[in-house]
Amino acid sequence: MVERANETANFRLVIVKGRAYVKRNIKAFQSRDTFTLWGILQLLRRYPGKIPDLDLMFDCVDWPILLKSNYSVPGAPAPPPLFRYCANDQTFDIVFPDWSFWGWPEVNIKSWGKILKDLEEGNRRMNWTDREPYAYWKGNPVVASSRQDLMKCNVSEGQEWNARLYVQDWKREKQKGYKQSELASQCKHRFKIYIEGSAWSVSEKYILACDSVTLYVTPNYTDFFTRGLIPMHHFWPMNVYDKCRSIKFAVDWGNNHTGKAQEIGRAASRFIQEELKMDYVYDYMFHLLNQYSKLFRYQPTIPTGAVEYCAETMACPEEGMARKLMEESLEQSPKETSPCTLPPPYDPSSLYDVLREKENSILQVESWVKAYWENQTNQ
Numbered sequence: 334m335v336e337r338a339n340e341t342a343n344f345r346l347v348i349v350k351g352r353a354y355v356k357r358n359i360k361a362f363q364s365r366d367t368f369t370l371w372g373i374l375q376l377l378r379r380y381p382g383k384i385p386d387l388d389l390m391f392d393c394v395d396w397p398i399l400l401k402s403n404y405s406v407p408g409a410p411a412p413p414p415l416f417r418y419c420a421n422d423q424t425f426d427i428v429f430p431d432w433s434f435w436g437w438p439e440v441n442i443k444s445w446g447k448i449l450k451d452l453e454e455g456n457r458r459m460n461w462t463d464r465e466p467y468a469y470w471k472g473n474p475v476v477a478s479s480r481q482d483l484m485k486c487n488v489s490e491g492q493e494w495n496a497r498l499y500v501q502d503w504k505r506e507k508q509k510g511y512k513q514s515e516l517a518s519q520c521k522h523r524f525k526i527y528i529e530g531s532a533w534s535v536s537e538k539y540i541l542a543c544d545s546v547t548l549y550v551t552p553n554y555t556d557f558f559t560r561g562l563i564p565m566h567h568f569w570p571m572n573v574y575d576k577c578r579s580i581k582f583a584v585d586w587g588n589n590h591t592g593k594a595q596e597i598g599r600a601a602s603r604f605i606q607e608e609l610k611m612d613y614v615y616d617y618m619f620h621l622l623n624q625y626s627k628l629f630r631y632q633p634t635i636p637t638g639a640v641e642y643c644a645e646t647m648a649c650p651e652e653g654m655a656r657k658l659m660e661e662s663l664e665q666s667p668k669e670t671s672p673c674t675l676p677p678p679y680d681p682s683s684l685y686d687v688l689r690e691k692e693n694s695i696l697q698v699e700s701w702v703k704a705y706w707e708n709q710t711n712q
Contacts, residue, residue, distance in 0.1 A: 430556075
């Protein structure tokens, strides 16, 4: 089963007696594979001897590929276990924290532990009421038709949808020293838009951390923490098929209900600061790999062609920003306390109540938007 996932995997990781062995198959885009492996090595340094022997394949491409429908027909093989950064209800891919938690050198983004402090400081620079009363988004619209559609909501001479949308040009940003893309300096609007790219987007956690109301366009994918977010508590749900009118209504509503809007913004940033701190990112990785290791019916062994990886051998050849990020995210010593206790899974009834609450909140907002625009038409 594991070897069947090799077809698209960027690398194979085998852990034997607490030591990591890697066989690279396909070079990932930019440094995704490098910093994903770096993060796993930090987990081994943080909890030495506590990660059991295991054998896994990791695909660093954005979108999940293990469609459940392909494995539900008579005679179909069992789905191969394949790790990546996101999945959805239609796929079997195993979700793992993305590489940017340890930094993203190509776009000058710091490791998560460092940037959380910067974002917290950025929130204090400007009170919510002093921020621009519009919805802000900056990114690459080329990667998805949904983003291209979003750009139609930008302010123009003929229409004001309450949106301020900008195209991110990373080549130009690099030439200018990334002065216009510092994440902690982008908390200047009361509302920020999250919209997926070709799949889930790394930008999600940075947007939610901003104290602004996140206008969350209906997603197709989830990463490892987003199922814990609750509509109208952590974010304002936006209809992917009616973006402009949804933005217009949400911004008008928030500017007229400033107390509630600020509560939503603060709840999201509090979730990111408290529930998504690096301690819990590592603990998620710890429990995921421990649960995964219990499924093995064979003893993992070092594959032919695999090379042993450790923090020193990875960091020493690196230079510039990549080296800096590795140094700042290096786990200096083992954690003195144990990982958090894995809570029990939801029973079916409790899970149904959670999902129903989320769905009802989304339907409530959609009914408000529909009624508002019907009223505008009648006038």
